[in-house]
Amino acid sequence: MSKNIIKIKDLNKWYGDFYALKNINLEVKKGEIIVICGPSGSGKSTLIRCINFLEQFQEGSISVDGTQLSDDMGKIRKVRAEVSMVFQHFNLFPHLSIIDNLTLAPIWVHNESKQDAREKALTILDRVGIRDQAEKYSNQLSGGQQQRVAIARALCTHPKIMLFDEPTSALDPEMIAEVLDVMVELAKGGMTMICVTHEMGFAKKVADRIIFMDEGQIIEESQPKNFFNKPESARLKMFLEQILSK
């Protein structure tokens, strides 16, 4: 099973007394697109934040591309260097220009030369359609542009896996499309992606598997076709009714 780039086994996590993740088992193949959905507070974000160790967990194991996550900071940094994350609130660095946001990790984590990092960053900005904004600061851009910059920043380190934590939830409706377009492009390019999102259109279009979570557990896991047309659990049926009737 060497094709599985992420292996999560018997993962359990508590916040204080609150049981946040319950016995999660999940394996992700290279190049696979996984969409995770579910009501708020169901543990979706917590789960993907465990993959790059932004959240610590008490039981179980996660291995990313053969590296077992533990308390060893060296290993954690190795995983983080290979896994990029896009956040709900973009989290761009406001004191740096867009181009400096993009080149920070390549220069300081991957030891690339300034010149190389810059050229590559400009190419990637071109890909997400905002090359002309390279010298601006994040607060001068619209929300959609900021999120595209964040995706570009995540791409700059040539990650093996990309994690998306509700990338469109903080955007105006008119800007969601431009971000989703970029994500669809990525998915077609063969990137391994795990996306926490409520964009069911996106899920239908590109997901290989959709995972439905509630109360810290994986309730259902299926291909998009079955997920929408033949939901098995009553909980998912209810969720779909709610979300699709909007």
Place this chain on the structure above:
Amino acid sequence: MPAFKLQPNRQVPQSKAGILQWLHKNLFTNFTNSAFTLIALYGLYLIVPPLANWMFFDATFAPVSNAECGRNGACWSYIIEKLDLFIYGFYPPEQIWRPQLLVALSLGLVLLAKLLKNNKVKIIAWMIAIYPIIAFLLLHGGLGLSIVATYKWGGLMLTVVIATVGIVVSFPIGILLALGRQSKMRIIRLLSVIYIEFIRGVPLITILFMASVVLPLFFADGFNVDKLLRALIGITMFQAAYIAEVVRGGLQAIPRGQYEAADAMGLSFAKKIGLVILPQALKISIPNIVGSFIALFKDTTLVLIIGLADILSMVNLTSNDELWLGRSTEGYVFVMMVLWIILYSMSRYAKKIELKYNTQQKN
């Protein structure tokens, strides 16, 4: 149903200008404001003309003796006569070129740093590393230059030395303390908190007394640490605690998402702090940091209590000269103006940096 019609763009209406309009809007809006304006004007009338007369119109600027100065106006001759003492203290007159050279050198380096294009960071780092050594050699002596012991230092020179060393050394220590206070490691956090809270709970004067009177009691006979050095250590320790609190305020204003984004990239702790967190935290804290430095600069005048002759204590020393009795007022006014010019420049400069690094509102 009426069709939607795009409205044409209109200019902002012109505001009514003119002196009368301005006066009405700013000074005489209503009865209360008019009354306050008049009271303030009367107060200015009482204070400004006599002060101007004393300082300028009845004052003596020529280098004459005390007796030839009028008693109605200020006698700036006294300041002119004692200028070297005010600036250099008891620094040997034939060696005064040394501090003068240092000032010229400092200005030259600042200019050079501004003109630099390539390798800017590297060269400035070198300058910062070498400068203290050069400054020490020039002021104190050594390598062929005759030694000028620190008890001979005084005046503005001493004030600037104490303030500069205090500011420059306390700044990095303060940042480390602030980070220590936020640390996840209990012991480090505890030690930082104890240090900060202890120092902040004690007046600077007490620390200076401790440094100058109590500390030597613990030293073995014959072993003595320079008095100036002791004062410098005391002031630096004091200032570091305040800087730590100011920087902590900045650190707390950084959203958690910034830490997470830096972590998610795989940056090490030091790089995360140095490249992402501190630049933002310090930027937010600039006004408070400078405020704290200005307070320190003023506090340096307290060293006269432990017998160091800074610019303020020079007023006492020089006005005890029997040739210049009764001229301490001029001395205090002069010192006030010198300090004000320096401190106001600091505050203006801080404003400039603040604007320069403000990337939030560059729209």
